[in-house]
Amino acid sequence: MQNKNKWYRYGLQIFFFVFIGMIAVNLVVSETGTVLFPFLPDVSLHAICPFGGIESIISLVTAGTLVPKLHLSTLVISVLVLFITLIFGAVFCSYVCPLGTIQEWFGKIGKKIFKRRYNTFIPRKLHNVLKYFRYISLILTVIITYNAAKLIFVEVDPYYAMYHFFTDEATIGGLIVLGVTLIGSLFVERPWCKYACPYGAVLGIVGKLSIFKVKRKTESCNNCTLCDQRCPMNIELSKKTVISDTLCNRCLDCVADCNVCPMDSLVFTAKKIKAVKNSDCDESPSVVEPPVEGENK
Amino acid sequence: MKFLRFVIVLSIVVILFGGVQASKALGVWHTTGGVQILQGLSIETATGSDRAIGELTDALRKYASGDFEGEYDPEGIRGSFTFGDVEEIFNIDATILASAFGIEDTNPSDFIISDFEALYEKYDFLIEIGTGSVKYFVALYNNFPIGETEGLTTYAVDILKDHGKISESLYQDLMLAAIDLESGYIVYAGAVTEEEHEAENKVTGETTISQALSMGVPEEALKQYFNDISDGDALIQNMAKSENLPFGDITLALNEYIEND
Numbered sequence: 129m130q131n132k133n134k135w136y137r138y139g140l141q142i143f144f145f146v147f148i149g150m151i152a153v154n155l156v157v158s159e160t161g162t163v164l165f166p167f168l169p170d171v172s173l174h175a176i177c178p179f180g181g182i183e184s185i186i187s188l189v190t191a192g193t194l195v196p197k198l199h200l201s202t203l204v205i206s207v208l209v210l211f212i213t214l215i216f217g218a219v220f221c222s223y224v225c226p227l228g229t230i231q232e233w234f235g236k237i238g239k240k241i242f243k244r245r246y247n248t249f250i251p252r253k254l255h256n257v258l259k260y261f262r263y264i265s266l267i268l269t270v271i272i273t274y275n276a277a278k279l280i281f282v283e284v285d286p287y288y289a290m291y292h293f294f295t296d297e298a299t300i301g302g303l304i305v306l307g308v309t310l311i312g313s314l315f316v317e318r319p320w321c322k323y324a325c326p327y328g329a330v331l332g333i334v335g336k337l338s339i340f341k342v343k344r345k346t347e348s349c350n351n352c353t354l355c356d357q358r359c360p361m362n363i364e365l366s367k368k369t370v371i372s373d374t375l376c377n378r379c380l381d382c383v384a385d386c387n388v389c390p391m392d393s394l395v396f397t398a399k400k401i402k403a404v405k406n407s408d409c410d411e412s413p414s415v416v417e418p419p420v421e422g423e424n425k
Numbered sequence: 426m427k428f429l430r431f432v433i434v435l436s437i438v439v440i441l442f443g444g445v446q447a448s449k450a451l452g453v454w455h456t457t458g459g460v461q462i463l464q465g466l467s468i469e470t471a472t473g474s475d476r477a478i479g480e481l482t483d484a485l486r487k488y489a490s491g492d493f494e495g496e497y498d499p500e501g502i503r504g505s506f507t508f509g510d511v512e513e514i515f516n517i518d519a520t521i522l523a524s525a526f527g528i529e530d531t532n533p534s535d536f537i538i539s540d541f542e543a544l545y546e547k548y549d550f551l552i553e554i555g556t557g558s559v560k561y562f563v564a565l566y567n568n569f570p571i572g573e574t575e576g577l578t579t580y581a582v583d584i585l586k587d588h589g590k591i592s593e594s595l596y597q598d599l600m601l602a603a604i605d606l607e608s609g610y611i612v613y614a615g616a617v618t619e620e621e622h623e624a625e626n627k628v629t630g631e632t633t634i635s636q637a638l639s640m641g642v643p644e645e646a647l648k649q650y651f652n653d654i655s656d657g658d659a660l661i662q663n664m665a666k667s668e669n670l671p672f673g674d675i676t677l678a679l680n681e682y683i684e685n686d
Contacts, residue, residue, distance in 0.1 A: 136430040140437065155495055158487075172495025175456040197492060199516070200455040201448075208444040216433055223437055278492060297490060380430065396429055 134384065137222065141229040148173065148226050152291040173291060174279065175199050178220070179327040181206025182266075183281060186274040197279050210334055217335035221321055221328055221377035227287045227309075228321055228377070234313035235360070247317040247360065255362055258323045259375060266326035286320060317360035322375060332374030342371035342383060342394060343401045349393035355382040365394065369401075455516055456495075485514065493570065499563035500572055502538070504556045509534030515563050521588075525562055525581035526554065527606040554578065554604060566590050579603045628679045630662040630672075637661060642682045650675055 150165050152173055157164045174180060180202035181188070184195040194202065209220050221228050239246045250258070269281045282288050282299060286309050289302030305320075312319035321328050344355075346369055355365040359382055361375040371382075383394045395401065448454040485501035488494055497514055508519035512534065523533035526541065541555045557575035564571050565585055582599045585591045591599065626640050634647065635657030647654045651664050661679075665672040 134430075136434045140434045169456065171456040175495065197494075197496070200453050201445075204445065204448040204454060205441075208441055211444075212437055212440050215436065219433055219437060223433065224441075295490075297494060378433075380433075383429075 134381070137379065140223045141226075141232070144224045145226040145229045148176075149291060151176070156292075156295055171201070172197070173288060174282075175201045176205055177202060177287075178205045178209040179281075179330075180279075182327065182330050183269060183273045183279065185270060195273055195278055209331070213331050213334045214338055216340050217338040217376060217378040218328065218331035219378045220331055221325075222379035225287075225321075227290060227325075228318060230290065231309065231313040231318045231320060232360075234310050235317050238314040238316075241314065246315070247362065249315050250362075252362070255322075261323050262325050262329040265324050266329040269326045281326070317362075318377075321377065322361055328377070329374070332376070335376065335378070336372050336374060339398045340378075340396055341398075342376065342378070342380070342396050344369055344371070345393045345395065345401050355394055358382050488569075491570070496567075496569065499560045499567070499569060502556060502560045502563065504537070504539030506538050506556075506559075507534060508536045508538070511538075511559065511563060515567060517563060517566055521566075521584060522559070522562070525578065525584050526558070527578055527580055577603050579605045626683060628661060628676045628683070630660070632661050633658050634661060634664075637679060640683050642679045646679060646682050 147168075151168055151171065154163070154165050154168050154170060155172055158170055163170070169176075174197045177198075180194065180198040184198055188194060188203075209224075212220060235246070272280045282302065284299070284301040284305050286302055286306035289298045289306045292298040293303060293306075305324075309320040309324075316322070342365070344365060349366070351366055353366045356363070359365060360379060361373075361377060363371065363373045363375055365371055365382055378396070380396055383396050445454060485497045488496050488498055499515060502511060508522040508528075511517060511522060512519040519533040519536075523529070523536060528536055538556050538559050541558070545554050554576050557573065558577055558581070561571070561573075561575035562577060562581050562585070563569070566588070568590065577599060579600065582591075582596060582603045585599070586593075586596045628637055628640070628642065632640075634651075634654050637647065638644065638657075644654065647661075650670055651668065661675065662672050665675055
């Protein structure tokens with residue numbers, strides 16, 4: 129049942145992965161005079177990249193302009209994604225972003241290889257330091273983009289490289305970062321998202337203001353820490369009541385896995401959580417081993 | 426839980442695709458073109474022409490690679506385009522285009538580029554202001570790769586500088602060959618002071634017959650090229666053009682007289 133309802137997310141991830149891929153291929157092929165998918169828009173990926181509006185935020189505010197290669201459509205997509213984030217949090221990362229999707233796919237291979245050790249290789253202390261690197265990445269990207277007046281981030285952008293690896297548009301830097309990210313995904317869940325993605329940093333901050341959040345009913349929770357072990361972003365949910373961590377991408381795997389508890393101690397809701405009297409659950413903390421992907425079917 | 430995920434998926438699809446459709450309906454969905462966002466939003470995008478923009482863009486080539494991949498190449502701009510068409514495709518406000526080329530029109534969106542020829546023919550400029558000029562201006566404005574350099578007006582060069590589209594050094598260079606629509610002359614040495622210019626003591630595009638004579642060019646030398654040099658205020662550059670003579674060669678020859686004087 130858990131895996132069944134995850135397919136709503138997986139389905140949307142696959143849809144956007146393929147949809148954006150088709151747009152990228154369409155543009156490349158159209159240069160030869162052939163239109164492969166006439167029903168798709170003939171646009172560059174920059175025109176529909178939601179990060180574009182953020183990248184050129186300084187020139188947008190100070191001069192009312194976007195850097196070259198970006199257009200009004202970029203700004204529209206940026207606003208729409210921010211709007212979604214204000215409602216649900218950073219669901220863009222977990223339901224839409226193709227780079228997040230491909231990291232998850234590589235992660236599934238890593239889970240098969242390393243089983244329960246997967247996503248535990250980076251010590252918590254180091255993780256707590258590394259996770260701030262994406263803010264540095266964001267600040268550098270915005271400032272350098274403004275100073276250079278061009279999309280400088282594309283030089284190391286694994287997302288752009290992923291969809292242009294078959295053309296000379298893919299930069300060496302982008303391909304290297306993509307390679308490192310995918311190899312890293314075999315050991316760590318979503319390494320790019322957790323430690324480097326400047327757009328994830330923005331959505332994480334905006335997500336703190338979201339209407340819907342993951343919340344923990346402390347009265348019913350027996351501190352089994354299953355959610356901590358399940359969280360792909362290594363958030364310690366069992367120590368919080370409202371999960372407003374900027375790393376949380378609302379994949380809701382924690383909520384899904386917590387359904388094993390009859391009291392549903394983790395919920396994704398806009399409401400304030402009420403104290404729930406749990407006579408069915410064991411009051412004493414108990415540690416539950418998380419199911420390994422593929423074992424709970 | 427199942428329902429919640431379904432709601433999230435549905436919301437994402439509806440907001441993203443619905444939002445794009447809504448922005449198209451509002452005329453703010455531009456996947457190509459320039460970067461003047463705030464002005465672009467505040468201006469009506471009507472083209473004033475009966476043609477759909479799609480008909481125009483079908484004939485335009487896009488940059489196949491490089492920094493401007495997917496963008497329309499301004500080289501495809503034709504004389505039949507209106508300023509409104511250019512605004513729609515390249516996102517440069519029609520009023521900016523009109524200002525750049527000295528067009529005073531209550532509805533600049535409707536101005537057809539090929540009308541430049543009729544408008545500026547009477548001025549008999551040495552440098553043509555026409556479709557090529559608009560292509561050149563659009564390329565500079567959007568920071569696109571530059572093909573052939575074309576004539577620009579001083580207004581256009583000023584606008585490019587005021588909007589932060591060109592560097593100071595490029596501004597100086599462009600001004601050297603820009604046409605001043607008020608005087609009808611090329612603004613040579615636009616960045617050079619009058620004193621410095623005089624100190625150079627050379628025949629340039631601004632030099633008249635009488636100035637050349639006072640610089641030391643012999644009458645005979647001028648008469649080698651021009652039959653009538655009685656009008657001392659006549660620009661040598663304009664006279665060369667009217668006689669279909671190479672102005673560059675003439676200046677070199679005349680300046681040799683000055684240097685040897």
